[in-house]
Amino acid sequence: MTVPSSSRITGPVRVVGAGLLGASVGLGLRARGVDVLLDDASPAHLSLAVDYGAGRPDDGSVEPQLIVVAVPPDLVARVVLAELAAHPDAVVTDVASVKMAPLAELQAAGADLTRYIGSHPLAGRERGGPISARADLFIGRPWVVCGRPGTDRASISLLESLILDLGASPVEMATDDHDAAVALVSHTPQIVASLMARRLSGSTDAALGLAGQGLRDVTRIAASEPELWVQILGANAPAVVEILHAYRDDLDRVLAALGDVDASGARRALAEELAGGNLGVSRLPGKHGQDRRYSPIVVLVDDRPGELGRLFTELGEIGVNLEDLRLEHSPGAQVGLAEIAVLPEHLQRTIEELSARGWRIAG
Known part of the structure; x- marks a missing residue:
């Protein structure tokens, strides 16, 4: 050949x-x-x-x-x-x-x-x-x-x-560095997502009907094959256990604060845990591995054929590069939300150009 x-x-x-x-x-x-x-x-x-x-x-x-x-x-x-x-x-x-x-x-x-x-x-x-x-x-x-x-x-x-x-x-x-790294970025998230998704199994249809993109993002990987993950987690158990112990400590601090939210320092403790999450997310590399923040724009997109494609086409005509994209569409809604990410220096011009072309911008 x-x-x-x-x-x-x-x-x-x-x-x-x-x-x-x-x-x-x-x-x-x-x-x-x-x-x-x-x-x-x-x-x-x-x-x-x-x-x-x-x-x-x-x-x-x-x-x-x-x-x-x-x-x-x-x-x-x-x-x-x-x-x-x-x-x-x-x-x-x-x-x-x-x-x-x-x-x-x-x-x-x-x-x-x-x-x-x-x-x-x-x-x-x-x-x-x-x-x-x-x-x-x-x-x-x-x-x-x-x-x-x-x-x-x-x-x-x-x-x-x-x-x-x-x-x-x-x-x-190095082999040991790899296993420690995937315990943090892959194996522990699988457990966290699966345990969160398990809470949904006993919920009512009415409650699940309120679910938005945040819940779907958190639980997406929970659909993975349990048999395969039992093998993966078993083979990397020590590294995963170390992270889960630290995660349990985080949860204990949150539980203590929520157990008496009016106690002195409780709200500050919650704020610090949530701010820690902000810091962690900010360290995730973005497009092309760059540690760079983008500006989001939420565009309302009618639920009919060709609308999303039209949005992409008009972004190209405007001359703005789409750095990232998230879609959210609530069940039964006739409109979806397209959260597009652009460079901060292009934010205001993109909003003005899209608005002039008839797009509705949330917020």
Whole structure:
């Protein structure tokens, strides 16, 4: 197969595990003309991923240059060990969201780790399986590469070529630093979102009918697969527990203040906890990784075909770049709210131009 010059990968890539991540890797590479060899313990998963165009079944006729292991966390070490033995010339990586546990298993098994590099794309969806896979899943997302002292630089470069081909941004990080980081930015938020969403299960339909975008934002990831998350959380339990203990202390302070809100200092304690949240949010990097604040404008958009597209078109005609977008649409309402973010220096002009074109600006 002739690989387009736009592809950095020159040899076949074997993908073991044709679920969401594995099939998405396959789709992204196939879009660049890379020969993708698929394997999966489930014949149905494999067949479906092939039907969607994520690659071809690996018949053993060619040797892969690179192997991507995309299996559940509790199987990673076993599968990586088997792949290293079966393909002695290939570089092997995995995409599990925990890196310390499989590495420890491989070391205990006496594996030759000179060709193994753990990695983790910070991308996903609430639903899994090959049917949810997308070729653009990794575009613009960080992809952590956990090299170790003595790791061959050529092997790291090969893995980074795969990452760049998929549109992601490689980020080199030590294995333990990675697990501590994802405990904070991914694993603990999953627990918090799930526990909040669980409170909704016993609520009335009338109460849920009042839910706005804030609740949906907080609980969105609670739709993720429990079976997968039990494995992830179990593999990174110490780091998650440390954060949850601190979170429990925060909750205890809030409970104490709310328990007697008229007590001296109670309102100040609440204000400090809420202000701490403001500070944390302000540290999240925005577009292109910039730590920069944008100015929001809330535009009322009629619920009819083409209105949102017209808003985008007219923003382009005005010459204002859309830095971020959030949509909110209450059930039964005939109008939606589009919260657009622009650079502060463009705020007043954007409001005036949109108003002149007939758009209603909230507030």
